[in-house]
Amino acid sequence: MSDQSNLTRRKFIGIGLGATAGLVGAGLVQQGARAQDDDQHSNHMTMTHPMQMLMGKVDPANNGFDPMQMLVDWDFGKVSQLPSGQTLREYDFSAGEHEIEIAPGIFFPAWSYNGRVPGPSIRCTEGDRIRVNFSNFGTHPHTIHFHGFHTSEMDGVPGIGRGEIAPGESFTYEFDADPFGCHLYHCHATPLKRHIHKGMYGAFIIDPKVGRPPAREFMMMMNAFDTNFDGGNEIYAVNTVGHEFMHRPIPVKVGETIRIYLINIIEFDLINSFHLHANFFDYYDHGTTLQPTLHLVDTIMQAQGQRGILEFKFRWPGQFMFHAHISEFAELGWMGLFNAVEPDKFAEALAQVGVDDAWDKKGTSGSTVEVKL
């Protein structure tokens, strides 16, 4: 990013400049995004927190999705068996447009799959047949481009096969899940960076046939939003809402293996990173190997579209930060906390952030994919 755009976005958000919340609201209105009135903003946002973070909370009900649930809400699809015995997983995807709240009082006109940003986290086992019935209910042409092995007709690229799917039209993408790994899908309509950063992307996790060892598993999509459409991001996040996991520390148990499927989908900034406090992790670049590609690191970087799997354990109870080791991203939303507790305190930690046993179960049963017929 240029110094100029850096200055502009800092003025826009007001971090470090002592700007009032009202100024932030005025900037949003000027730039065409919807903002609430100044009084509401003053309730939501001040910039005087010692951690330099966005204040206030986004009610998940406003968006119809919850970043905390997105950590664990694997979508195994509608499962059946083909005559050959191969497992078939079917998904219905629709493209649409709606406004989402990406930080308290900051709204973004998103394009989305199934009304959420990121879209559903597809999860399957290598060798499964994947069938995605895609309907475009939006006003722009869209596609779904999956990362993985498949024929060119199924690549979701303009001008090849069916290419762009026009508004009101449908197309079915079908291919075998290969190779295992931590992949993603995204729209590939042009202009590409606009379609991606508007919110059209999601996780595509293919488990190895042999499975992975039991762990508490989370999907983290590192994303960002250009709220004033100047070609630079104003808000950074994991799972869309800036600083969500600072307000709601992610519950984990001391001593258990934690596995993160980490994906970088930001546009406009070339590199993103993940740093874990007071700990080190093993890293599997792209998730396409059973052995780590990096041992005992505490920071990794990912280029646009890159992803990988992290594995680690906490030795002691406490709150531990994770964030981009790019201070500006961290201050603008990409920063969170794990709340590591002893097992007897786990139910309490869940309740503190508004989740329950179902969240616990989804987080710990993903690596063993059950075929439900």
Ligand SMILES: [Cu+2]
């Ligand atoms: Cu699109």
